[in-house]
Amino acid sequence: MDMEMTFPGGKAVDALFEGRRIRTDQPKSSGGEGSAPAPFDLFLASIGTCTAYYVLAFCRTRNIPLDDVRVGMDIEPDEERKRIGCVRVVIRLPASFPDKYRKAVVKAAKFCAVTKYILDPFEIAVEESSPETS
DSSP: OOSEEEEEETTEEEEEETTEEEEEOOOGGGTSOOOSOOHHHHHHHHHHHHHHHHHHHHHHHTTOOOTTOEEEEEEEEETTTTEEEEEEEEEEOOTTSOGGGHHHHHHHHTTOHHHHHHHSOOOOOOOOOOTTTO
16 A cells, blocks of 8 residues: 555554655544644645745745745635635745746745645545455
């Protein structure tokens, strides 16, 4: 298996991937211990961190300091559907950021692979396997 999930106790589920453990837990309000991010929190964080990586790469290749550059996310609910309605990634650029690169850094951030896969998703197949057949 490329990635394996384990059950360390309570409502926690860990993912083992390329020699690393990615911990998750449910919040206390859902019966977990809140000892790690919930899986959906990691999903949202993957959007933000992937987008921020492209901002980082853009700035580094142009020797633009990152000291006052910030990437944040505003998560807007869809009350009717009882889910997230919009995730707005906001790149906060300092006044010292070169004007000629302001639109370009936003364009670069849109290369985020996580966002691309959300907008054009791959198939997710869930299936059962017994030890005899695996």
